[in-house]
Amino acid sequence: MPMQTRRSFVAMAAGGIALAEGSLIGRWARAELPQGTLVSEVRDTLPGKQPLIKRTYRPPNYESPAEFFDEVLTPNDKFFVRWHLANIPRIDVRTWRLNVGGDAAERGFELSMDELKRDFEPAELVAVCQCAGNRRGLSAPHVAGVEWGSGAMGNARWKGARLKDILARAGLKKDAVEIAFNGSDRAPLDATPAFVKSLPAWKAMDENTLVAYEMNGTALPHWNGFPARIVVPGWSATYWMKQVASIRALSQPLASFWMNTAYRIPLGKFPIIDRFTSQESATTTPITEILINSLITNLSAGQRFRAGQPLDCKGIAWDAGYGIREVQISIDDGATWQSATLGESLGKYSFRTWQFTCPPRAAGRLSVMARASNTQGTVQPAELIFNGPGYHNNVVQKIALEIV
Amino acid sequence: MSIKRRFGVGLLFSLVAASAHCGESSIKLAGGETAALVRLRCSTCHSLDYIVMNSPFLTRAAWDAEVRKMTKIMGAPIPENEVAPIVDYLTQYYGAN
Numbered sequence: 001m002p003m004q005t006r007r008s009f010v011a012m013a014a015g016g017i018a019l020a021e022g023s024l025i026g027r028w029a030r031a032e033l034p035q036g037t038l039v040s041e042v043r044d045t046l047p048g049k050q051p052l053i054k055r056t057y058r059p060p061n062y063e064s065p066a067e068f069f070d071e072v073l074t075p076n077d078k079f080f081v082r083w084h085l086a087n088i089p090r091i092d093v094r095t096w097r098l099n100v101g102g103d104a105a106e107r108g109f110e111l112s113m114d115e116l117k118r119d120f121e122p123a124e125l126v127a128v129c130q131c132a133g134n135r136r137g138l139s140a141p142h143v144a145g146v147e148w149g150s151g152a153m154g155n156a157r158w159k160g161a162r163l164k165d166i167l168a169r170a171g172l173k174k175d176a177v178e179i180a181f182n183g184s185d186r187a188p189l190d191a192t193p194a195f196v197k198s199l200p201a202w203k204a205m206d207e208n209t210l211v212a213y214e215m216n217g218t219a220l221p222h223w224n225g226f227p228a229r230i231v232v233p234g235w236s237a238t239y240w241m242k243q244v245a246s247i248r249a250l251s252q253p254l255a256s257f258w259m260n261t262a263y264r265i266p267l268g269k270f271p272i273i274d275r276f277t278s279q280e281s282a283t284t285t286p287i288t289e290i291l292i293n294s295l296i297t298n299l300s301a302g303q304r305f306r307a308g309q310p311l312d313c314k315g316i317a318w319d320a321g322y323g324i325r326e327v328q329i330s331i332d333d334g335a336t337w338q339s340a341t342l343g344e345s346l347g348k349y350s351f352r353t354w355q356f357t358c359p360p361r362a363a364g365r366l367s368v369m370a371r372a373s374n375t376q377g378t379v380q381p382a383e384l385i386f387n388g389p390g391y392h393n394n395v396v397q398k399i400a401l402e403i404v
Numbered sequence: 405m406s407i408k409r410r411f412g413v414g415l416l417f418s419l420v421a422a423s424a425h426c427g428e429s430s431i432k433l434a435g436g437e438t439a440a441l442v443r444l445r446c447s448t449c450h451s452l453d454y455i456v457m458n459s460p461f462l463t464r465a466a467w468d469a470e471v472r473k474m475t476k477i478m479g480a481p482i483p484e485n486e487v488a489p490i491v492d493y494l495t496q497y498y499g500a501n
Binding site: 034035036037039040041042044054055056057058059086141142144145146147187188189190191192193257261 | 448449453466479
């Protein structure tokens with residue numbers, strides 16, 4: 001069993017007081033986040049949430065500390081919060097309606113929550129919801145944006161109607177190219193582009209794409225999109241429209257700042273398979289599927305352990321749904337790697353837990369690295385795949401510990 | 405036709421969450437005559453921790469691009485003659501050194 005110093009144990013028991021070296025908040029990330037990010041971060045509690053790491057108050061952007069990922073399913077009150085526009089209405093589910101239509105739909109209609117639950121066979125799955133910019137704050141060099149550490153993600157059991165069933169009722173015309181979504185959030189200024197997003201029609205018709213009204217067995221929290229949000233397993237959370245109010249089948253690619261300018265990555269730079277061809281330009285493409293990644297959840301930078309005792313290392317790994325093949329651990333700066341033991345699978349879109357016991361060590365410094373690979377043979381890179389917007393950061397992380 | 409009209413959402417709004425978070429008032433901007441102007445122009449749409457968080461690594465050109473993004477894309481009504489002083493302030497107090 002790992003032996004912590006009394007000092008760090010007391011700090012842990014007190015719930016996140018900074019240690020002598022490193023902190024429970026940032027772990028490995030702490031040393032790498034911009035100085036101003038560290039100055040402005042605080043633990044803050046949104047109504048209905050546990051204390052999260054506040055990045056910005058308005059619109060609210062809050063991430064989960066690494067220790068919240070000790071559980072494979074992220075509880076609703078520990079789930080990260082991310083909004084683009086500051087006016088977020090409280091939705092009355094009794095008057096809420098989902099408007100379905102568009103120029104590439106045969107017919108339009110509205111659904112109440114009762115109808116959404118009654119008229120469409122419910123589907124349930126576990127899936128990771130990860131912000132496209134998760135770990136942006138760890139980019140080297142730093143880039144502008146919300147300076148996320150490793151916690152702009154969560155894993156939940158989602159229940160809802162299949163989007164393809166709703167679209168079947170609308171009747172997709174042959175020329176339907178994209179399905180667009182709008183939520184109920186608004187910017188303080190009318191001149192600001194509405195946060196609207198679209199999916200390629202083929203992805204919208206995937207049997208795993210949902211209009212979810214439950215998260216981990218209960219209604220979605222307000223901050224996570226009550227009363228319903230789009231769930232796109234395997235794809236970046238930018239498509240998971242919160243407080244979804246309208247669904248439009250389009251015969252032309254959606255023209256929107258949030259599609260044509262934001263959330264785009266350099267074409268051909270990342271090992272992705274899912275293409276969004278109707279929105280591709282000569283040089284960039286909308287971000288699509290999330291990349292293979294992992295996180296060590298039970299260790300933090302600077303933590304101390306007693307020499308001569310085995311050290312328990314735990315974490316999670318995830319990808320776009322191809323399936324985790326292996327998680328490897330290195331305790332010699334990447335010279336050699338050994339397989340961790342994978343936990344039970346909760347489905348191909350879920351976090352997968354893993355565990356590794358490091359052999360007893362003599363006193364000194366010890367760096368622990370975790371590296372996941374998937375069934376496609378894609379492995380986390382040893383060097384960051386840099387891009388200006390700071391997306392898709394899945395570089396192998398390293399946590400430096402002290403053995404005393 | 406604007407995107408907003410195209411989607412034509414007829415939802416009833418109660419902007420309970422629109423009011424500023426109480427923690428927001430604790431954010432202090434660095435000194436300088438322009439701080440009040442920055443607070444006035446930027447805080448209409450977002451809390452000022454967006455500025456502090458994005459420091460100190462943006463060059464003057466990068467801060468200029470951020471401010472232009474706010475005026476040209478996000479529709480911030482910042483008069484042209486205020487843009488340079490705001491960019492100067494952000495560069496001096498929150499820019500790369």
